[in-house]
Structure formats: C-alpha cells, structure tokens
Amino acid sequence: MSKTEKLPRVELLAPVGKWDVLEAVIAAGADAVYLGGKKYNMRLHRKDYNFTEEELRDAVAYSHERGVRVYVTVNNLLTNDEVADLPAYLRFLQEIAADGIIVQDLGVVRLVRRLGLNIPIHASVMMNAHNLEGLQLLEELGITRVILGRELSLSDIKLLHSRTSLELEYFTHGDMCFSQSSQCYHSGMVFGLSSNRGRCLKPCRWAFELVDRETGETIPVQAPGPYYLAVKDICLLPFLPEVISSGICSLKIEGRMRTADYLGPLIGFYRRALDRYYADPAGYCFDWDEFDELQKMRVRDFSPLFAFGNPGASSIGYTGEREPRFFSQAVKEPTIGEENLKDSPLPAPEKTVSPTKPALAVKAGSSRAALAALESGADLLYTAGESFISQDASWSTDGYREVISRARELGKKVVIGLPRITMPWEMERTIILLEKIQEWGPAGILVTNLGTVFAASRLTTLPLYADYSCNTANQEAASLLQEYRVVQFTAPLEFCYEEILALPGGALPVEAVVHGNLPAMVSDHCLPAALLDNSTRHQICSGQCRRRRYGLKDTAGQIHPLEVDQDCRNHIYLANELALLPYLRSFYGAGFASLRLEIPLYLPEEAAAVTRLYRAEIDRLWEDPEGYSFQESCWRKLLAVRKGPFGTGPYTQGVKQNN
Template identity: 25%
Template sequence: MKPEKPELLAPAGGMEAFIAAVENGADAVYLGARAFSARGYASNFSEKELEEAIDYAHLRGVKVYVTVNTLLKEEEVESALKLLSWLREIGTDAIIIQDLGLISLARKYLPDLPLHASTQMTLHNSEGVGFAKKMGIERVVLSRECSLEEIKRIKERTGTEIEVFIHGALCISYSGQCLLSSLIGGRSGNRGFCAQPCRKKYRLYCEGEKIKTTGSYLLSPKDLNTTSGLGALIEAGIGSFKIEGRMKRPEYVAGVVRIYRRLIDRYIENPAEYFVSEEEQEILTQLFNRGFTQGYFFENPRWELMNRENPHNRGVPAGTVTGYDRRLNRLRVKLSRPLRLGDGIMVENAETSPEDKGKIISSMYTRKGPVYSAGVGDMVEIPFDSRAPSGSTVYRTHDKKLMDSLKKESESGNLRPKIPVYITATISCGRPVRLEVKDRDSNTVTIESEYLVEKAEKQPTSKVRIEKQLSKLGNTIFEAAELHVTMEEDVFIPVGQLNELRTTAIEQLENLRISRWKRKPLDTLQSYESGEKGSEKRESIDKGSEERESVEKASQEAEKTIQGRLPIHPTLSVSVYSLEGLEGALAGGADRIYFGEGLFRKPKKTEQEDGSAKGKESDSVFEKAVSETQKAGKDIYFITPKLVKDSKMESVKKIFSRVRKLGADGVLVSNLGTLGLAKAGKIPFIADSPLNIFNSRTSAFILQKGAQMAVISPELTLEELKSIASHGPAECIVYGRLELMESEHCLTGGLLGNNKGQCSAPCRSGKFTLVDEKNYEFPLLMDYECRMHLLNSRSLCMLEYLPEILESGVSSLRVETLGMDNPDEIRKVTRAYRRAIDTYLETGKKGPVNCEKLGKGFTTGHYFRGVQ
C-alpha cells in the first residue's frame, strides 16, 4: 500500500517566484500581501497581483495560502479583518495566521475561511494544537524544534492536519518567541521585519573571561535539508511539506521545488528504491546553503546545527587559491569545478569585510588570455581586490548557467503536466452540435453551437476529422485524455465551427476552474465595519432584533465581569526564581509573587541539584514559598515553563498538583497548551507575555478563556498599552532583563561539549555572556531541558515614568528578576517600585527614587520608541 502523498508547499515573495513554484510542481504556494506578512522585506503582492496569482494557481489545480501572520497593533485590527474578508472573496484557500485576536474575529465574522496556525504561534505540544483546533484552526505549522516522534504523537492525539518545514533557513530561537531584533534595533520579527542579528558576530565569555571558539557567528544555524530523511516524514503522515524562502530568488524557488517534487513522487512510486542523486544534492547545495542539517526531526543536532564560520550562502567548492598577483590584483585559482563569466564566488579567508558576501566574475584569464569559461583542472586568474592565503577554498556561490536555465524553463510554461479533459460530442443533422468537456476535478461544461448541422451534399465531415479538431487544445493547460463522438452519417460541419465551439468550451472550463473558488460577500462584517472596532457591546450581525438584543445583553454582562476584576489600586508583581529571591521581594513590598524555583540551572552545584527529580526542587521548597507568601498576606503563582513538549507535560501537571495541595493562588502560563490544561483543570491562571498579547482583541480572547489577567507584550508603546488596559485586567513589565529568545540549541553545551555529542554541563561552571560587535553583553541562562535563554544586555527600568504607567489603567506592574541572584538587589528594586507606586497613589507625584539609584545601563525598552 502506497503512503499518502503530502502536499508540497512552496514560497513566493513575488510574481516571478510564484510562477516558478507553480510551474515546477508545487501543490500549493504561500505568499504575502503588502501588509501583515511575516516577510515584510519581500516584495510581496499587490491586491491586483494577489487575485491574478490565485486565479493562475486555481486554473492549474494549485492552492494558495496567504500569510497574515504578524502581530497586530490596535489600529491595524480592522484593516486586517477587512483584508481577510477580501481574500476570502477572491478565493484564497487558507490564511496562515498568528494573532489570537484576529483569529477570534475571523472565526466570528468569516466562519467559512480556512485558517492555518503559523509557526509564529509556537505550537509544539498536543494540548496547544488541540486548543488551536477548538479555536477553528484547520492546520498547524508546528515549531521547527519538534521531533518526528513528537509530530506523530501530536497528530495522533489531536487529529489535526500538520505542516512542517522541510528545507531552507532555520531560526535559532523558537519562532514567535524572539525579541532580539526588536529590542536591538526596533525591527520586530513578530511584525515581519526581523533584521537577523543572529547572523552577526558574537564572543562568548564566562565570568568575564573570553572563551576561544571555532568561528564567531555563534547564533547562526545551518539550513534545513531533509532529502535523505524524506521517506520517514512521508510515512509519518504529515499533511504538508513546506519550503522556506519568500526572500529567495525565483530561480531558487524553481530549483528547490523541482527537486522535492521529484523526490516525493519517487518515494511514493517505490519507497524501497528511494534515492537522492548526487546531481540533485549538488543543485540544492549550489542554490543556497549555509551548510545543511536535518534539524530536530531525528535527533538533537547539538553543535552540528550551527555554521559558525560563515552566516551567508557558501555555495559549492570550485577551486583552490594558489597565489595572488599584486601587480594586476588577480587571484590565481586551480579549478575543481567549472567557472564562467557571471558566476559568483566567495573566497575563504580572504581579507574582506565581514559582510562581503562575494564577487560576480566579470573577467577571467588563462595563460592564453581572457576566457569566457574554464573547466576542471584549469589554472585561472580572477580580478579580486583582496588577497587570500594559498590553499584557501574558492566557493562558487552563483551558477549563472544553472540560474539562467531555471529561469528560462520556468517561464516557458511547458514544465507542468497538462490537465486531462474528457470530451464528448453529439452530432445530428438539423440540430446544434452538443459538446461536453469535463476535467478530473468534476468541473463540467456543456454547450451547443448556434450552427445547425447540415446534411452533406458532397463531401461529408468524417469522424476522424471531427475528433482531430476537437482534440487540438494548443497552448492551453489541457490535453484530451478521452474523446467520444456520437454522430449521424453524411453530416457536414465547417472546421471553423468546430474550432469556435472547442475554444468557447475550453474558455468556459477555465473560468469555471477559477470561479468555483470565489466566495460571495458576507453581511456578517457589517456590524464590525459600522462601529464595533474592539468593543464587546455591539454584536449585531443582521440576525433580527431579538437576537441582537440577546447578544448585546450577553456582551454587556461579559464586559461587566471583566471590568469587575479591575482593582482599585494596581498591584506590584515580582517574578523570582529562588526562596531567597522570594524573601527579598516580600521584604521589598511585593503584592504578588511569581515563583519559578527549578526552572533554570544555577552556575554552582547546590544541594538541591544532587536530587533525582527534574530541576532538583522538592515540595518543601514550594511549601515554604507558599507559607511565607501567605504569612505576609500576599498572593503566589507558580511559573510554568514557556515551552513544554508532550513528554514533559507531566511536570506541568505536577505544578498544578502543588497549587491544589499547597493552596497557591494559581499559575503563570506562557503557551496555549499549558493555558488549555490549566483551564481544563480549573487552575486559576494568568496569561504571560510570550502569548504575544498585542491588542485588545487578543486580550479579550485570553480573558474570555478564563485568564485572571493578561501580561501585555513588551513590544508595545505606552500609548498602545492604554488601548488594551482599558478593556480588562492587564499587567506590564516595568523592570528587569527581558528574555530575547529561547532556543532548543544550548550554545555553551554545543561549543564546550565533547565531540561525541555529550554535554559536560558547562553551564554549571559559571555565568556565561554573549558579547556583540558593539561590546554589549547579553547574559545566558540554561534550563533543565538544556534550552538556552538569552537575556537583554540592559535592564528595563520605568521607575521615572511610573505615573504614566499607572495612568494607562494597568492592573498590575511587574518586576522581572530573571538573571538577578542577589536577594538584597531584588529587595532594593522591589522597594523602589513599591514606594513609587504608593507615593503616586497618595500624592499624585513621582516617587523619590530613580533608575540611576538602582544601577547603570538601563533602557525604557519599547515604551517610547515602539516597533516597526
């Protein structure tokens, strides 16, 4: 029994790449509109181009998914919803989406529009995928860090269609959880404008001492290539195989899609004889690579995930440097592969700037003089401004002949197999010719000629002639698979009449193949367009006055419930990760404690770490934490991990059990899986900032799902915060080092572990930091799942602006102590915020302490500058 064939899903950043994807065998293409697309730097598609692209694809039996997968600011929600409505009407097959608020609106107002959860939603466990399914998500693009076994388990437990990336660039951070580009330069990856600072140089330090590393690009992963393991992915029943690359050239899309089309079909046809040829692998390598990895599908690749020497495309080795002619500024190279004018090269160890990605060959010389091309074994001289040591490898990063060929073939329109049609003609004297044309997708066109068939006076029109004319489908996308002609004898039909009839039928079939996907406008959007825009009070959807009154009353009651949770005085929350930190926070005047003992490894071995339980924490630690907090008359919530695979979900349930057993007030949740689990278990919970709460719609959705409070994204400005805080209980982070990324790759273990793939737990030997090219220091933390947490180089401090924060209407202000070990420092910071809050509430004035008295090197984050 043959395995089910997965969908091959290709990227397109523009119309040329789109056509290349379709013509080279994609089953579906994903692309972005000019707004709200997670590849803001791609050319993307205008409205006219979008409709043309969708029609082009549907005519050829290819699906189109449009990415509206960025987080939305308050003022963008209405425009995004209108965009979805229009995309629905023009026949978009599905929307790839991230923003929880937009998902809730789409399900409410556009119920027949299929939604696919973007990998930006960080869905990586069964509970989270199940939660998304209940929201109305039909397909989930899982986090790239999921193993094949985890994918199988999620699919089996949820019954949800799964999509995974199989080729292209990898992010070092879990998608949807990276603030590195955002906080360094204001270009948010969550908004589609990642500046890729992970591809820059970094240095590793431990306790202030620099550690020698192989390569300087310590956060730059290799590219994904699953060709050798493709069969196992097919056998797992994954629904869609996705190629990354909306920023890539059309020729890249053409070549990669063509090869994966061939490989998938090869495996389906004969799994036992599956192979990847050297030519196929070389083409993939030539098109673009930073080195290849199979990612996390089959094992944790550890240091083999990374390419620390070069963050750019390195192509294929093409020769070796033998010398340099200083007089002519020419590099002497002995070739191991052919080179031609127009090819691009990069030279290993060349004295070029770090950002120099290579050179296009405009001239090349042998002893005989200038040449257009040279072959294997030839000695050539290439003009080159920089020297390189003899023995250095020359890489061909751009193969002009290959790229020209891919471009020409993709534009020819001859690559994609013709669509078979079944033609039936009925011909009788004195009657119109009746022609039926049907395709394999059950589209049928039946037409009759205006011409009435005549009795032949001399030369009758033969059946062979009629069949020949009707089967001439020329440059159309169709071919006649079967043709049946039923006719009387001695009839005459002019050839022109047959041609006209055939042409009309084919045109109608083309229109039918396109138009069947179009959808009629819905009137359900009228209430939003007429003024709802975020208010829960206006629910009219043309359902009759009685139902409108019922819906409005229910909405008012829901709003009263939410507003009833708003405190008279804002609370001060402090996140701590040890008993000592908890004591410091309580002594400083915290109202609420978030307790995360055991989440992170500590540099020095402690008695707790000698136990056998994960995190080495004991119930007695939590019992004491609850006891001390309650003795002080304060609230305590246990922090759950941001990322929890299925195999580790029992640890979350253990935290829930502690809440019940010890009488804690609830938990802090950071992903949809733990949120859904807490809701099902009736555990009180607060929704933390990794859930990317960016607008009032998302906040309302989270609160309606049972959250006591929503922690707002740190990417929002103070003004943007106000628009959310007025809709329900909201918390904002006002102090601490924000977490910039969480990665499945342990950088210290990868760099300092042994060559047998074993980690010596160097994270226990001291405090590690990454230092960038501007000498900013980014602390590293490791957790008990060996994940890396990168913290911001500066602590957020909003002490001087506390009046503005309080006036925004937030319910709670949060001090984050991640990376702070000194309980006295935690007490000092907490006390400063306590006094500032109390002073303002009592006098309406600023408190006596400012950030300078807490230390140096603070930032106000995005509260005043925002993100792109």
C-alpha cells in the same frame, strides 16, 4: 485496493513573493503555494514583494486553474487598531476563494469566528505549537492545520500525528531561526523591527565572543568562527521517507523573498524526489547526483536541524562565510545616566484610564528570592517557570508550599509560573505540577504557551494569568484567552510605550513589565555544550554551564547574560537591564492592573532591595501625584544593589504600529 494506492500523498508547498515566482514554482510541480498581501504579513522587508488585492485575486484564479491550492499569510502579531481594520480583508480573502489563511495572532482566529467566515485557518509556526495540548487548543478553536515548531523531531511528530486529527505541516527546506518560534524579541526591542511582525534584523547572525559575564574574561571555544547563533539552512530532501512516515501532510519550503531562478529549481528537486518515491516506495533510493546539483545552488550549508534530535554544533555556520546578508550589526542599547533622571522619555497617558494604584508584581527565580520580595512589599508574586543555574536553589514542592503559605499570612497573592517552553516530554512533568498546584490553591497560574493555557484550563479551577510569551497584543486575542479562564495578561515585551499604553481598558486587565532582565531569545541549542564540549543537551557533556556565569559579548562591546535552565534550554538577555524607576510618573492613571519586576535572575538580597525601592516610589506617587518627584538618591540606591547597566529598552526603541 493495494496499500500503495491508499498511500496519502504529502503536499509540496512553495513560497511565493512575486508573480514570476508563482509561475516558476507551479511549473516546477508545487501542489500549493503560500503568499501574502501588502499588509498583515510576515515578509515586509521589500515593497516590490507581496501582492495587492487585485494581484491576490488573479494569483488565486491562476493557481486554481492549474490545480494548485493557495494559502494567504495573515500572520503578523497585530495591534488593536490593525485588528479593527482587518474584517474587510478577511472577507475579501474568502470571496476570492483562498484555500486557507495562515495566522499567528489569536485575535485573528477570534475575528474569523465572529465574522462567521468559513475560510480554513492554518496556525502559523509563530504560534509556537510544540506539544499535544497546544494542538488540542487549536483544534478546539476550529484550526484545520498546524505548522509545527521546528524543534520537534520527526519521532515527536509521528506521536502527535497519532493523537490528533489536525493536518501537520513542517518546514523541510530553508532559512531557520536560532530561537524558539515567536520567542525572539531581540530585533523588536532594539530596533523596533519585530520577528513577530515580519521585519526581523536577525541579531542571531551577529558575531559574539563567549565571556565570563562577572569578570569580562573571554573564554576560548572550539568553534571555528564567531557566529555562534547562525543556524544553517534546513534540508530534508535526503530524508523524504522518514518525513513522509512521520505523518506530516505538507512539506513547507521557506523563502518568500527568494527569486524565481532559485525557487523554481529548488521545487523541482523536491517534486522529482517525491514522484519517484510514490511511483515505487519499496524501491525508492535517494538520487545523490540530484543532491550534488542542489548543493551547488545552496545559500547556506545544510543541516536536518531537529528532525532527528538536537543537532548541536553541527547545525551552526560558525564562520559566516556562506551568510547571504547581514541585516544588522550590534548597536549600543539605550542607557540611563544620572543626567537622564529628571525628564521622562516616556509619554504620559493622554487620558486617565484609571487612577487606581496598580499592584506591584515580582517574578522571582527561587523560593528565597520569592519570600524576600513578599517581605519587601510585593503585592503579587510570580514564581518563575524555570530554575536557572545562577540561582541558589531550584524550585521544589516544599519551596512552592512555603511561598504560598507566607503569602497568605501577609495577605498577598502567589501565582505559580509554568515553563515558557514545554516540549512533549516536558509537558508530562508540567501536568504533574498542575495537579499539585490545584491541591496547593495559590491565587493563580502563570501560563506561557498554547499548551500550558489548555492544560491549566482543563486540569485546574484556578485563575490563569497570560505571560508575555503568549504574545497577547490586542483585546481580541485577550477575549479569546478569557474563554480559557485567563483573567489578566502581560503586555508584549517588544512593544514601545505608546503601543503598551493602548492596551488597558479592554476585555482583560493588563500588566506592564517595568524592571529587570529582558529575554531576547530562548533556544534549545545549548551554547556552553556546543562551544566548549562540541556536544548537545541530549548527549553526555561535562556540565560546563555550571562552572561559570556566561555571557555573549557583541561587537558593540555589550555583554548579554546567557542563562541555562533546568532543561538545558538557553536564555539570552538584552545587555542592559530595564529600569523605569525614575519614570513611574508616566504610568500614573494609565490603567495598568500591575507593574512587574521581571527579576528571576536576582539573588534574594537583590530581589528584596529592588522590591523595596519600587514599593516606596509607587506608594509616594499614588499618594501625591501632583507633588511627586523622583529623587536621585533613589537611583543611587538602585546602583548600589545592581551595577547595571540600566536602560529604557523597548519602551523607547520598541515596536510601533507603523513598523
């Protein structure tokens, strides 16, 4: 048999939101389609899209008659109540012979196992699988295919393919996000409409100014427009030989909200190119006339994005002129004033889950800040996984050791944090750090993504704490993480308080973040480099990020802090800091294992002062819950430490189950 005859053919995977689209993409040559039902599904903006159960049954039958596979999206982040309603739907999908389900929530993975179903599971891109260790965890769970993180290059994927038996799928055309997958909480925290639940209002398409966040001064930029985060559409049609060579098994086209008139021709372009390639790989040449026709029907301008490395400014549509729709505009975030201190906007727990006083946890951004928090009353100290430029010094071996030693003297716990994102080249350093952590023997490790969960569970014997970036939203997911030695998880940042209140009392203890800078997005696109140097994190730049404390000013006049970490990754925060100091009464009896100050951007003196304030209020409340009242003088002390503005963030605006 010749090598050409052995050549495995990649799957052309088309999106489908309505029946006429199903017919159009199959007629155009799709090998497989992915579609969703009316719930548990990431594309829920319009009621006239997606399929009822009877329509799903018919769609699978129609597709199978034509030799086309069907994958059904069950890819929302789910609450406890939603997971409880899911078994009947999963059994239905197996009964109609769907070829696979696409899943984001680890709770769904565990549920499929518990129900004894054999329907293939595909890990959604929203699982943010971006390193080998994450793939190893998913393979161990019985996942058959992984939709890879969009920041991986084709070279990265080729290496991963050589080290895993999992099928690897990759987005090759369509609308892409500015943030790392599943790590954009902006829409959920501000509007209650979450990207992790299919309702994102796309704050990444807002207009911004780059400013000095300390002075408010607008900084001139090289960009031709204000849409600094507006990523172009990915298009890999000109690069099919490279894509196929990487080991990708399925070329995923984005667009379940697109029409048949758009998707039919689009699938046709890819089908014809693939057929020409497989008919004569050695003689294949790209058809530029076809590409000219594709360009005429494009929505946004095209970019290969991260397929060949970090694309920098070339990947952004700065002018916004080809943006098909702006889903939202910047709005003022909820702000706490002195007039709001007496009456809590947060509901009190309906029942007392536990009267035990929660630990006061602090995440610190430097060893000096960590020591200051420990001396000021923190029970549990997390070291941040990132070293931010705004801090006085980066994390070091000596710094970790000093913090662990002092915590032991004080009888406190230290949990060493790992980076939120650990791309393949960063995992090597993370593994070295894990080996050191095992030697130091802290109280535990703060794990942040699938890869760090797997690596920490294999390379150490220490308890693991799942950070908010693990998006643990139900106790089924918590129970699965427990199998990997996770002993506690932090509630999702984008949930409102009613949903957070529903989490304690299950398989694992729960922590709630009650204060600090709330991360809205994390991205591999370096804004200072792109806007000021027209370069990327993988090119030589002038180090503009180290010259000022940057912020992004939105059209509502709010400044969102912009931080750069040790790997040039950009972290964008809500404009208002969370401060629930006046409303701690609403946490009494709720059963949280710890209440956390998320303050890795605080300087040591700020970390000390704010920790003391929360320490004193928590102690007073739990000593005398009936007689407790919050004093305005305490609020003024907070304002003397940090100028704010402060707000309630997602606790009053965040995701509710019916959103």
